[in-house]
Amino acid sequence: MLEVRDLSIEFGRAANPLRVVDGVSFDVRPAEAFGIVGESGSGKSMTALALLGLLPYPGRIAGGSIRFEGEEWVGLSERALRRLRGAKVAMIFQEPLTALNPAMTVGDQIAEAAQIHRRLRRRESAAEAVRLLRLVEIPAAERRAQDYPHELSGGMRQRVMIAIALACQPRLLLADEPTTALDVTVQAQIMDLLRELRRELGLAVVLISHDLGLVAEFADRVAVMYAGRIVEEAPAGEAFGRPAHPYTAGLIGAIPTLEGPIGALRTIPGVIPTPHELPHGCRFAPRCARRTPLCENGEPALVPLGDRRAACLRPLLEAAA
């Protein structure tokens, strides 16, 4: 359904660009839950914004292709993109309070979203707003529709955001850290809701998060991003059960466990490089325990490795074949 090929995103002047996303490729199949995991600065949010043509100035797509249901989106005019945004691919944002208009009731905001791509009359869209509020399991939907965002709790606001995103019946939902601003119990409820919606509506979801546990539970497949590149892509269980890339393994190792002795938290030494100072060769090499002199010669390509793809010269697991 969604095919991203060699997507690169640059900031700054054309003469001296900063490449924050470099040659990213992945597919999302219909009704699939696809996870993108990475630290802050790994380029995951920029990738999501680029899909909708919403890169903040002066960011731009420097190359590659984004095809949705066979149609190329890179290079489309703003006007053409506007017809696709929300209608085909909708996005839910991280912070539900600031992503809702404080001066409109939530019912009006959902109704407005419904009017953008669907020729609904005012009455119909108001009824649709209430229906969507019920769909995202907000109790007393008629009454809540009259509330302003500040009158709702964080979890309710995120439900409203989801209702707004669903208002134009998109085929793919981009969820950029949808639960980061919420507390853990509410987070679980929102993820349950997304799971239900996916099942009921046949919706594909791209979940972007730094939270491995969240992605592991939710996604069918995950891509792990590091410094603007995908370093590993695998079925979710595989990626977290038997990571192939040392970076993925490091991330998993850094999760504190409930069992075993209490020790210092395990970390990956060093910090993620900024786009100005990318190391030569493999971007992860300076922090990698398994590096060899060869790793500094060139960037390893993302190559198939059994049922997954990994960009490493010495993956933790040898190809099954």
Next chain:
Amino acid sequence: MACSIRRFAPVPLDAINPRGATTSPGAALARWRAALAPFLANRSVVLGGSVFLLVLLVALLAPAIAPHAPDANNFRYRLGEPSAEYIFGTDHYGRDILSRVLYGMRLSLLVGAGVALLSGATGLLIGAVSGYFDRLDGPLMRGMDAMMAFPGTLLAIALAAVLGPTALNAAIALSVIYTPRTARVVRASVLTVRRHDYVEAARALGAGHLRILVRHILRNAMAPFLVQITFVFAVAILGEAVLSFIGIGPQPPTPSLGNIISDGRAYIEDAPWVSLLPGLVIFVIVFALNMLGDGLRDVTDPRMTVEPR
């Protein structure tokens, strides 16, 4: 926690009123009251607002409360001192000052309101467009800067002189000179509001420029604009007085606060009461509006509040 589309089949339209409401009017009232509470708790808003409302009421009721017709002369009592019949005295045609001031307030307030609306509308349009469309920002704002580089009063005098001395033309001239300031205020708040996530969210839904600008940005950029409009109302009343005083505002015998003061100018030593009352009324109106504007700004933008001494 189960969710089923089938269970939540579309609600029949007639089951819901247009706003999807089942709330009682009492709840709506309570919400209004809650929204107004911070304004009613502000002393400047309450005092300035009530004085201004009183002024409006008096002006509206002028025909009922004026003791004389505004243009009725009493030639036996010209430049008459304040007396029982003419509480604030008479002018050089023997007309009752109080009655003329009451009618003059109507015209001055009308000019003030007209300028507030007209320069408000153009300022809102120019400010919104230049705050939102980066490419138009430079040209529009340089244009506004050029207008602000002229001394405002001189520009208004020139415009009013070209257009001809009527109340409407005075209002147009004053609107022209007050537009740039309003445009700047609107532009500044549009620039702030457009960075918010909900603007990005609306864009991500495929909303067009007009929808984003009007429903998401301007709706949240109104407070500084309304404050500014209150101040424009006040300075426009002063501006009208200036234009009338030098004879290019609304022409006698139609009374405006400015031209009554102007009438009294020649007799200021023998009959100071002619100019005194309209001057005081202008002072009260402008003071009340400034107070109201200050109060509104304090309530809507807490960062500007000066701690009470």
